[in-house]
Amino acid sequence: MSVAPILKIEGLQAKVAEEELGILKGVDLTIRPGEIHAIMGPNGSGKSTLAKVLAGHPGYEPTAGKVTFDGHDLLELEADERSRAGVFLAFQYPVDIPGVSIANFLRTAVQSRLEEGQELDIFEFTDMLAERMQMLDMDLAFAERHVNDGFSGGEKKRNEILQMAVLKPKLAVMDETDSGLDIDALKVVANGVNKLQDEDPSMSILLITHYQRLLDYIKPDFVHVMVSGRIVRSGGPEVALALEAEGYKTYEGQEPSTNGSSPSSKSTKSKQS
Numbered sequence: 055m056s057v058a059p060i061l062k063i064e065g066l067q068a069k070v071a072e073e074e075l076g077i078l079k080g081v082d083l084t085i086r087p088g089e090i091h092a093i094m095g096p097n098g099s100g101k102s103t104l105a106k107v108l109a110g111h112p113g114y115e116p117t118a119g120k121v122t123f124d125g126h127d128l129l130e131l132e133a134d135e136r137s138r139a140g141v142f143l144a145f146q147y148p149v150d151i152p153g154v155s156i157a158n159f160l161r162t163a164v165q166s167r168l169e170e171g172q173e174l175d176i177f178e179f180t181d182m183l184a185e186r187m188q189m190l191d192m193d194l195a196f197a198e199r200h201v202n203d204g205f206s207g208g209e210k211k212r213n214e215i216l217q218m219a220v221l222k223p224k225l226a227v228m229d230e231t232d233s234g235l236d237i238d239a240l241k242v243v244a245n246g247v248n249k250l251q252d253e254d255p256s257m258s259i260l261l262i263t264h265y266q267r268l269l270d271y272i273k274p275d276f277v278h279v280m281v282s283g284r285i286v287r288s289g290g291p292e293v294a295l296a297l298e299a300e301g302y303k304t305y306e307g308q309e310p311s312t313n314g315s316s317p318s319s320k321s322t323k324s325k326q327s
């Protein structure tokens with residue numbers, strides 16, 4: 055008996071809202087609890103678009119296919135309902151919120167997940183935040199910094215990981231592409247993800263990255279290659295190693311079979327079950 059997937063994406067197509075041109079052209083992906091999946095692919099292949107569609111970004115419109123998350127029809131949920139259901143999206147370019155401390159930002163995020171009429175106990179929240187920061191070996195003073203205001207790459211990532219630690223998502227979608235991760239930021243992400251998964255081995259991760267080196271620090275169970283809005287290859291960590299050696303040129307101009315699932319993605323499914 056295989057465990058029920060936490061996320062099942064079937065034939066997902068999507069375009070930019072108000073435009074004709076499709077970006078995602080039939081994406082299939084199944085993630086089970088506790089699995090780490092990496093999506094790699096050349097610039098412009100649709101990786102960030104996939105992350106944004108999963109998060110419910112208003113600028114993108116799903117046009118076909120289905121996404122099931124923990125029994126919910128994900129595409130029918132508003133962005134805040136998705137977050138409440140347990141999806142976390144780490145933005146590729148997190149916004150600056152000068153004047154708002156990390157602690158206040160997180161408090162609002164936690165409050166917004168409560169049922170209507172429920173009040174967040176500020177003392178309980180403060181204790182919980184301190185406990186979460188200690189778990190991640192973070193200096194408590196960091197919570198008083200303003201969100202992303204003048205943050206280094208590593209500090210932005212620290213903020214992102216802290217949000218995950220506080221919100222405890224079932225699935226974290228992390229789009230790290232092009233974010234210019236220096237080695238410090240990379241280690242923050244990797245240590246954070248690894249600690250959170252040690253704490254809750256059922257947490258699933260969808261890690262989107264252009265570069266193989268992040269996968270030296272976070273070991274994925276499955277690696278998928280996205281080209282032109284489709285997953286053209288799926289396999290284990292060896293897929294990432296092959297990419298490092300060969301680059302994306304093997305995939306250039308490659309169009310997968312029209313049913314959207316390559317033979318290798320089928321073998322992934324049998325491995326997963």
Ligand SMILES: Nc1ncnc2c1ncn2[C@@H]1O[C@H](COP(=O)(O)OP(=O)(O)O)[C@@H](O)[C@H]1O
Nearest residue numbers: 070077096097098099100101102103104113231
């Ligand atoms: N808001 C948008 N308006 C117009 N084109 C877009 C928009 N978002 C993405 N695209 C186009 O869709 C393609 C995929 O983009 P993206 O998902 O950001 O790729 P990746 O993250 O793999 O680099 C690119 O050709 C990009 O120019």
Ligand SMILES: [Mg+2]
Nearest residue numbers: 101102231232
């Ligand atoms: Mg991107």
